[in-house]
Structures are given as C-alpha cells and as structure tokens.
Amino acid sequence: MxxxxxxxxxxxxxxxxxxxxxxxxxxxxxxxxxxxxxxxxxxxxxxxxxxxxxxxxxxxxxxxxxxxxxxxxxxxxxxxxxxxxxxxxxxxxxxxxxxxxxxxxxxxxxxxxxxxxxxxxxxxxxxxxxxxxxxxxxxxxxxxxxxxxxxxxxxxxxxxxxxxxxxxxxxxxxxxxxxxxxxxxxxxxxxxxxxxxxxxxxxxxxxxxxxxVQEAPAIAQRSIAVDPEKRTQLLRHLVTQEAWSRVLVFVATQYTAEHVAEKLYKAGIFATPFHGGLSQGARRQVLEEFKADRWQVVLTTDLAARGLDISLLPAVVNFDLPRSSADYVHRIGRTARAGEQGVAVSFVVPQSEPHMRLIEKRLGMQLAREVLPGFEPTEAPAQAVAGAGGIKGKRPSKKDKLRAAGLLPPLESGQQPDQSPT
Structure with missing residues (x-):
C-alpha cells in the first residue's frame, strides 16, 4: 500500500x-x-x-x-x-x-x-x-x-x-x-x-x-554466565572475536560507563562513555561520531535505551542487566532496526541469575547460559528468594534510604515503608 x-x-x-x-x-x-x-x-x-x-x-x-x-x-x-x-x-x-x-x-x-x-x-x-x-x-x-x-x-x-x-x-x-x-x-x-x-x-x-514480536526474529539473543570481575575482559574478547564494527553497551551507572570505557580505550579499543552527566554538546558529539563509525564501543546508561535511532548497529550488550523486562526490550531494540540483523548479549553474573530468569519469564522466553573458555564463573548461580530481588522486588526506596541516613523523619507507628522496583 x-x-x-x-x-x-x-x-x-x-x-x-x-x-x-x-x-x-x-x-x-x-x-x-x-x-x-x-x-x-x-x-x-x-x-x-x-x-x-x-x-x-x-x-x-x-x-x-x-x-x-x-x-x-x-x-x-x-x-x-x-x-x-x-x-x-x-x-x-x-x-x-x-x-x-x-x-x-x-x-x-x-x-x-x-x-x-x-x-x-x-x-x-x-x-x-x-x-x-x-x-x-x-x-x-x-x-x-x-x-x-x-x-x-x-x-x-x-x-x-x-x-x-x-x-x-x-x-x-x-x-x-x-x-x-x-x-x-x-x-x-x-x-x-x-x-x-x-x-x-x-x-x-x-x-x-x-x-x-514483529522485531524479535531479527535479533539473535545470547546470555553468557560470567563472574562480575571478568565482564570487562569478556567484553573486550567479544568485541575482538566477533569483529563488531560498533556495539552499544548498557551499564547501570555513570561511573561504570566511564571506568569500563577507559579500560577498553587503554586496551586499544575505541570506546567512550555516554550518560546524563555529560554536557548536551558532549552527548550530541558522541552520538554523531558513533553514527559516523568513529567510536567502536559506546558505554551507556539507560539514557540511550529509547528514542535513539542508530542504523546498522550490529550488536548490543547488557553489561549490567536492566531493571525490568520492558527495559530489556527497549535496550535490545537498538539493534536489528529497519529489517537488519543484530545480536543482543547479556552478561549474567551469579548474583543476577534470579533476575535474568524473571526477565525471561516475563517475556515468555528462555535463553541457555553460555560459558566461554577462560571466562567460566567460579561462583554458583544465586537462587531466587521469595519477595527479594528481581523485577518489582522489594528494595528500599530513596525515601527509605534517606530515613536510614537520618535525613528524613522516621516513619510513624503503623506506617509502611516505601518499596521501589528493583
């Protein structure tokens, strides 16, 4: 039509x-x-x-x-x-x-x-x-x-x-x-x-x-079991072995974006951070240079999970798992756009195994955990605990943390603490 x-x-x-x-x-x-x-x-x-x-x-x-x-x-x-x-x-x-x-x-x-x-x-x-x-x-x-x-x-x-x-x-x-x-x-x-x-x-x-689901067939999804301290080495290994021309790597914090980008850059991989702590001009420049193939790896927070259209992006990596299944969908949706093929890789550390299983359950899928030679996890995967961890689990909210630090008045008798999603 x-x-x-x-x-x-x-x-x-x-x-x-x-x-x-x-x-x-x-x-x-x-x-x-x-x-x-x-x-x-x-x-x-x-x-x-x-x-x-x-x-x-x-x-x-x-x-x-x-x-x-x-x-x-x-x-x-x-x-x-x-x-x-x-x-x-x-x-x-x-x-x-x-x-x-x-x-x-x-x-x-x-x-x-x-x-x-x-x-x-x-x-x-x-x-x-x-x-x-x-x-x-x-x-x-x-x-x-x-x-x-x-x-x-x-x-x-x-x-x-x-x-x-x-x-x-x-x-x-x-x-x-x-x-x-x-x-x-x-x-x-x-x-x-x-x-x-x-x-x-x-x-x-x-x-x-x-x-x-219309986009799902174009995205090859992988999950790799790895210890937390080996993730940067594993990322470097994948970028080199898979010969990705460009890859968008999602992390949980601005510090991690800066820290991992610096390590990769020192290892000879053109990597740079992208997060809300950068000026608008710096963020715009990173995006323009990434689209022009001047950066091979961009380490980003969820700032880049939605709304950014980067054509011909071959790979996305979840260095840290997203907070929710919806965020997972948005992250991996940065690749395989406009009918192209792409791969989405998630690093699953032992402590985050229950969270990853819950993401899979919410999305109606199950990914086999890969173990790559030289990056075998030394810890056993954590077991899910009822009412703790995972999507929409119960963690202290910002207000709870401020109360614990004495920066907000304590709860009155019978008042329930705030709960925030994981």
Missing amino acids: PFSALGLHTALAQAAQTRGYTAPTPIQAEMLPAVLAGRDVLAQAPTGSGKTAAFALPLLQRVAAQPSERPRRVQALVLVPTRELAAQCGGVLRDFSAACSPRVEVALAFGGVSINPQMMALRGGADIVVATPGRLLDLVRQNALRLDNVQTLVLDEADRLLDLGFADELAQVLALLPAKRQNLLLSATFPGKVQALAKALLDGPVHIRVDA
Whole structure:
C-alpha cells in the first residue's frame, strides 16, 4: 500500500519514499488516516516501529494546510522526555517539512544548553514545537512563546514522561493549552498512570497496538554466565572475536560507563562513555561520531535505551542487566532496526541469575547460559528468594534510604515503608 493511499499528499509521500520508507509500517498505516481525520489516538508501539514518522507526516500536512500567520503561532506541540529524543524527533519533522508548501517551521526546546539561542529561534514564531516539559515552561515564563493556539498535542514516550517525574510539569503545560484540541498519546508500555492519563486526556480515541514480536526474529539473543570481575575482559574478547564494527553497551551507572570505557580505550579499543552527566554538546558529539563509525564501543546508561535511532548497529550488550523486562526490550531494540540483523548479549553474573530468569519469564522466553573458555564463573548461580530481588522486588526506596541516613523523619507507628522496583 503506498502512502498516498492513506491520504498523504504527493509531496510528503514522495519525501517518505526518498528517505527509505518504501511502504507504510503497520503503525503508520493505522495512524496516518486517524491523525489526518482529526481523531485522538492512543498508540502502543515498540521502538523501531516507525512511530515518529507515523505522527510527523500527517501532522505536517495538517499544519501546512492552515493559513500562514506572521509571527507564526504554535499549532502543534510534541512533548518528549529527553533531549536526545527531542533532537531526533525534531530532525525527522524538519527533514519532512522541506516537502511542505509553504514550509512548516519546527522549533526545538530542551534543557542542558543555553536558553538564549532557543529564544532567538522563536522570535519569528514556530508552527510546531518539539520540547521537553521543563524547558518549554521556561520559555513560556520568558514570554518566548504562547500555547493558546495549539491544535494538536503529541505525547511521545508517555510512559517515560511520567516515569521521569514530569507529571507536575505536564499538568502545568496542559493548563496552558486550549481545551479543544487533538491529542496523540504514544507509549511503549501502558502502566496504570499512563492509562489514567489517557482516560483523562483523550476523547473517543482510535486505539492502535503494534506488538514487539514483529522485531524479535531479527535479533539473535545470547546470555553468557560470567563472574562480575571478568565482564570487562569478556567484553573486550567479544568485541575482538566477533569483529563488531560498533556495539552499544548498557551499564547501570555513570561511573561504570566511564571506568569500563577507559579500560577498553587503554586496551586499544575505541570506546567512550555516554550518560546524563555529560554536557548536551558532549552527548550530541558522541552520538554523531558513533553514527559516523568513529567510536567502536559506546558505554551507556539507560539514557540511550529509547528514542535513539542508530542504523546498522550490529550488536548490543547488557553489561549490567536492566531493571525490568520492558527495559530489556527497549535496550535490545537498538539493534536489528529497519529489517537488519543484530545480536543482543547479556552478561549474567551469579548474583543476577534470579533476575535474568524473571526477565525471561516475563517475556515468555528462555535463553541457555553460555560459558566461554577462560571466562567460566567460579561462583554458583544465586537462587531466587521469595519477595527479594528481581523485577518489582522489594528494595528500599530513596525515601527509605534517606530515613536510614537520618535525613528524613522516621516513619510513624503503623506506617509502611516505601518499596521501589528493583
């Protein structure tokens, strides 16, 4: 089915084909007609499914059809949880906007960089703004933009917007928007708080669901048993033996990203860290250089688990296991994109064996533990303990830890401590 059969104008349909969209993906085939018809949409789709283009193309067509004003007034707002996703989403919109006549102006707004250039860019107004909630509110307070003309609101990665603590800021943004508007809510997962947001926000939405299993056959998944202290050596061994041109390695902390990257670099492997502690400019440079094959290994926290599109990435490694099965899916989804093949390797230390088994159970799979010569674990795998460890196990929350350190008042009699997911 061609894009034009979905109601997309010829110029935008040709632009999609020029950029490699030979035919609509499942979410694009369902979402384009709904957005063009002005319907609210509730979409669940995995990473790599083409959801950005699914809302970007019809959004540009609708905005371009409106009478042009000077200065331009914001007609569409796209809220995202991270700077990287804002840059990527804005890049897609700007790329396709060249096919619109008149051209649609797209502005980006995110923190971590000076606000002044963003304010300057908004002096002539903008048709579409892609923003993180905090910086958007900063610009509103500075009178750099108004949101009273927004006709379409897009919440991309809605689950992460709420997970990262943007609920209060999101409520402030919603209060600034016209009550009557089109709402598009996209999320990879639908926990209770996202369902509650959808119920409050959407009016008779079109429900779209694209299952992650469509990508699974392209990803060869492996799990290797190894002692904690041998993981860096094992990573170096795999990078060399498998001859991976590029590999994205997920770790639990910024310190581990820095530490392992330094060890690999000293061993002659071009490796660098990528995490939230770096400046926005440094993070952008790492991504650009990684995409240009200037880095062979990037050590990253879950900052890179969603929203980043790195084409032709042959491998992903879980140096540390993810906190949840959903995070596991997002991590390995960085490889095998756009029909390519890829491999996802997880290092399973003895202490994390119960956690890995629970991830497998949640995803309905079972991976055999490989043992590589020279990297045999010396400890026996830990056994699962009821009520301890694993996904959604019971660990002290941040508040519990602060109470233990004497930085918060103790719990009152009968009050239960907070529990946070593992």
